[in-house]
Amino acid sequence: MKKPLNMLIWQWGRRGAGPKTAVEFSKAVTSIPGINTYLSLSTQAEIVIKANNLVVDLPVKTYSSIWGYICRILQAPLIIASLFKFIKINKINIAICTMPGPMDLIMAITLRLLHIPYVVVVHDVHPHPGDGYLFQHFLQKILIKKSRLTVTFSKYIYKQLLAVDYVPTSQIIEGWHPPFSYKINNSQQSVSGTEIKLLNFGRLLLYKGLDLLEEALDHVSSSKAYRLRIVGHGPQNPLLDRLNARDNVSVENRWVPEEEIAELMQWADVVILPYREASQSGIAATALAFGKPILITNVGGLAEQFKKEDLDLVFICEPTINEIAKGLDQILQLNFPISRKKHDADQEWKELAEHLINEITNKLDKSP
Known part of the structure; x- marks a missing residue:
């Protein structure tokens, strides 16, 4: 794929690591020359509600209950029409789902209608005990199988993905998990004490x-x-x-x-x-x-x-x-407090983004 790329980065979760991963990755990709990024998050995402300066190019209303999810799925044709229009207007030519969720097949259908490849970042191949997300993992399996490429953040998940044979080896890209960046309040330093x-x-x-x-x-x-x-x-x-x-x-x-x-x-x-x-x-x-x-x-x-x-x-x-x-x-037995240089989270996300973009473009260029 030749630059400039118009890249859509989406994650429609409401809380936790999902939306945070999309924001961190989008911020990192934006710094790479030749790529125009468009971010899509849920309108109900905590990070959207509480951030004052976060620009969400494609806000999508999701749900907050099982009944709400059913209603949104019934409205899928309307959602697809809205996504179709946005993607066409902005000439999107590649999309990345940074963490799968229950509504992602709606985006996947839209992208396939437009013959636009999408990439899925796979964080877990199998549900953890007590997760309660069996249905979500079933939907994730479909999303992965229909994707052009998949990304893992560890060799462990890479090997698990190979074992389940959802996609061929040539379609998997191995990455790593950078740290999330958080705003530090210097007025709230750790209070020293004997404990x-x-x-x-x-x-x-x-x-x-x-x-x-x-x-x-x-x-x-x-x-x-x-x-x-x-x-x-x-x-x-x-x-x-x-x-x-x-x-x-x-x-x-x-x-x-x-x-x-x-x-x-x-x-x-x-x-x-x-x-x-x-x-x-x-x-x-x-x-x-x-x-x-x-x-x-x-x-x-x-x-x-x-x-x-x-x-x-x-x-x-x-x-x-x-x-x-x-x-x-x-x-x-360590001597506290320990003084250690902190990692540069923004730089580590940029390094990951550069690696993934190079791998993605190379693999897509070689694909038929």
Whole structure:
């Protein structure tokens, strides 16, 4: 494909990593000469509602309930007509879905009607335990099979995608997961104290390994005082109640809005991620961007996220109670606060965008 490219980047989720990934990628691609970018997000996306200077070229009304989703699907012909008009007017010649969602087949149908290739970034091939997104993964499978190219952010997902044989090897591009950038409030620096501040942040689901963490806490031998905050959203259960009942542990079962994430990272001395399984972790990448030490289990594509120069900050252990306890003991022996140069998130997204655009254009040029 010859430049200039008119690229549509879309992600129609409402909260979390989906819209954030689209915004970060769009911002990075915009800096590449010869590419005109057009961003499409849900009108109900948290990042759209709360950002003052975010330009969304193609806002799309989505849904906030099952009934709302059904209504939007019934309105698919009208949505397709609107998308068709926008894509024709702006002469879009390639589109990228940065994280699949339930309404994406509407965009896929529109693009196929116009004979425009689209690319899908695949974050998970199989649903995680407790995800509750089985229908979404079924739709994702269709979206991937109909795409011209797919992108993965880890070798682990690359191998999984090969194993399920949704697309041929020649249609898969391997990338990596840059850290998300967040606005830092310098007036809210981490408060020093005698306790080492540990943070577990993310969805409170089974595969996140909180049960392993609970038992590992009983095997920590270090006498250093610490406080553990477990922050994220998930179904309430006895495990969370037990953790919250501990004197030095607090559980905040809530959705964390975009503007609070930097504050959480600034508060923490260490980020604890005791996953039972994973593909890649945006939280781990973000913790590194803030220069925070990380305790993380050796599952999925997590270990491959870290470069050699980061390994003095990363404690990788097996997903067992004893190994997590040993990792915690090692971390508690560090001298805090740790001063470490932070990663340049914007630069890392730009490097990823340049890599993906080169790979995408090369592969499309070679395709019949």
